Amino acid sequence: MIADMKVGIVGFSGSGKSTVFHWLTGVKPDPGKGQTGQAGIARIPDPRLDWLSAQFQPRKTTPATLEFLDTPGLLATERRDNPRRLGILRESGGLLVVLNGFNEPDLAGQLRRFREELMFADLEIVSNRISRLNDQLRKSRPAKQKEADEQELALLQRIAAAFEADQTPAALGLKDDEEKAIRSFQLLTLKPEQVLVNLGEDRLHQPLPDELLALAPGALAAPVKLEMELHELPEEDRQMFMADLGLTGFTRDEVLRKIFAAMGQIVFFTVGEDECRAWSIPKGADAVVGAGQIHTDLARGFVRAEVVGYEDFQRVGSMKEAKTHGVYRLEGKTYVVQDGDIMHILAST
Ligand SMILES: Nc1nc2c(ncn2[C@@H]2O[C@H](COP(=O)(O)OP(=O)(O)O)[C@@H](O)[C@H]2O)c(=O)[nH]1
Numbered sequence: 552m553i554a555d556m557k558v559g560i561v562g563f564s565g566s567g568k569s570t571v572f573h574w575l576t577g578v579k580p581d582p583g584k585g586q587t588g589q590a591g592i593a594r595i596p597d598p599r600l601d602w603l604s605a606q607f608q609p610r611k612t613t614p615a616t617l618e619f620l621d622t623p624g625l626l627a628t629e630r631r632d633n634p635r636r637l638g639i640l641r642e643s644g645g646l647l648v649v650l651n652g653f654n655e656p657d658l659a660g661q662l663r664r665f666r667e668e669l670m671f672a673d674l675e676i677v678s679n680r681i682s683r684l685n686d687q688l689r690k691s692r693p694a695k696q697k698e699a700d701e702q703e704l705a706l707l708q709r710i711a712a713a714f715e716a717d718q719t720p721a722a723l724g725l726k727d728d729e730e731k732a733i734r735s736f737q738l739l740t741l742k743p744e745q746v747l748v749n750l751g752e753d754r755l756h757q758p759l760p761d762e763l764l765a766l767a768p769g770a771l772a773a774p775v776k777l778e779m780e781l782h783e784l785p786e787e788d789r790q791m792f793m794a795d796l797g798l799t800g801f802t803r804d805e806v807l808r809k810i811f812a813a814m815g816q817i818v819f820f821t822v823g824e825d826e827c828r829a830w831s832i833p834k835g836a837d838a839v840v841g842a843g844q845i846h847t848d849l850a851r852g853f854v855r856a857e858v859v860g861y862e863d864f865q866r867v868g869s870m871k872e873a874k875t876h877g878v879y880r881l882e883g884k885t886y887v888v889q890d891g892d893i894m895h896i897l898a899s900t
C-alpha cells in the first residue's frame with residue numbers, strides 16, 4: 552500500500568501557514584512543534600463518494616486523504632538558515648506554497664523570492680554531491696564504477712547550471728533514467744506545487760494579479776482566517792455576515808480537491824454494503840497499483856479488474872445493471888485507472 556501523500560506547507564514565516572494547516576486539517580497548530588513540523592490529515596470531500604454512499608448505505612464511508620505538514624517556514628532576512636529549514640520537506644511528495652495576501656502587497660515578488668530559496672537549497676545539495684564525486688573520481692577505482700560516477704557528475708553539472716541560470720531541472724526535460732538517478736536527492740524544485748494566496752478581508756473580491764498567474768497559472772486564493780472565524784459563528788449570524796461580505800460559500804472543500812489534483816493524485820472507488828471508499832493513487836497508475844493500494848495480496852494475485860466509469864455507474868446504479876447496459880468492462884493488469892472509476896478487483900489468493 553502506498554502511504555498517504557505528504558504535502559509540506561511552506562512559505563515565508565508569518566504568511567499564514569499554520570492558519571492554513573488548521574483550516575485544512577482541523578488540527579490545532581502546536582507552537583511547540585515549530586522546529587520539527589506538525590502533521591495532520593485532511594479528508595478530501597468528494598460529492599461522488601457522497602452519492603455512492605447514499606446509494607449503498609454502507610456501514611462505513613472512507614474518503615481519500617492527504618497528510619499535511621506544517622513547517623516553521625523561511626526567513627526573509629536570515630537566508631543562510633533556509634536550506635536547513637527546508638530540509639524537513641525532502642520527504643514530502645509535494646508542496647503547498649502559502650503566500651501572504653493580507654499584509655504584503657507584492658504576491659509575485661513573494662513567490663519569486665520563495666522559489667529562489669528552493670533553488671538555493673537544491674543547488675547546495677547538488678553542489679555537495681558534485682564535490683564528493685570529484686573526490687571519488689580522483690581515486691583509483693574499478694572502471695565500471697568510474698564510468699557511473701562520470702555519468703552522474705555530468706548530469707548534476709547540467710542541473711547545477713540550470714539553477715545558476717535561474718531555471719529548475721524541470722526545464723531540462725530529464726529522461727526517465729535521469730530522473731531516477733537523482734530521485735534520492737529529493738529535490739524540492741521537482742516536487743509538484745500548489746500556490747495558495749491567504750487573502751485578507753479587504754481583498755476578498757480582487758482578482759489575483761496577472762504577474763502572479765504568469766508564474767503560477769493554477770494559483771488559488773482563499774480568505775482563510777475569515778472562513779475559520781465565520782465557520783465558528785451560529786448559522787444565522789454566519790449567513791448574515793457572509794451576505795454582507797458578498798460571500799456565497801466556503802472555499803475549503805474546493806481548495807482541498809484542487810490541491811489533491813495538483814499533487815498528481817486521482818481516486819478510484821470501491822463500493823459495497825460494508826464500505827464505500829475512495830482510494831488515492833498517482834495519475835497514470837495501472838490497475839495492479841490500484842489493487843495493491845487496497846491490499847498487497849490483491850496485487851500479487853491480480854487476475855482482472857471489473858471497472859465501471861463513475862458517470863456510467865451513476866446512470867445505471869449498480870454493477871449488475873452496468874453489465875446489462877454494456878458499460879461494464881473487464882480490464883487487465885496494465886489498464887490505466889481513470890479518476891472516478893468504480894473497481895472491483897478479482898484475485899486468486
Ligand atoms: N488579517 C489576517 N491575518 C492573518 C490571516 N492569516 C493569518 N493571519 C495572522 O498572521 C499571523 C501569522 O499567521 P500564521 O498562520 O501563524 O503564520 P505562519 O508563520 O506562516 O505559520 C497570525 O497572527 C495570524 O493570525 C489572514 O487571512 N488575515
Ligand SMILES: [Mg+2]
Nearest residue numbers: 568569622623
Ligand atoms: Mg506557523
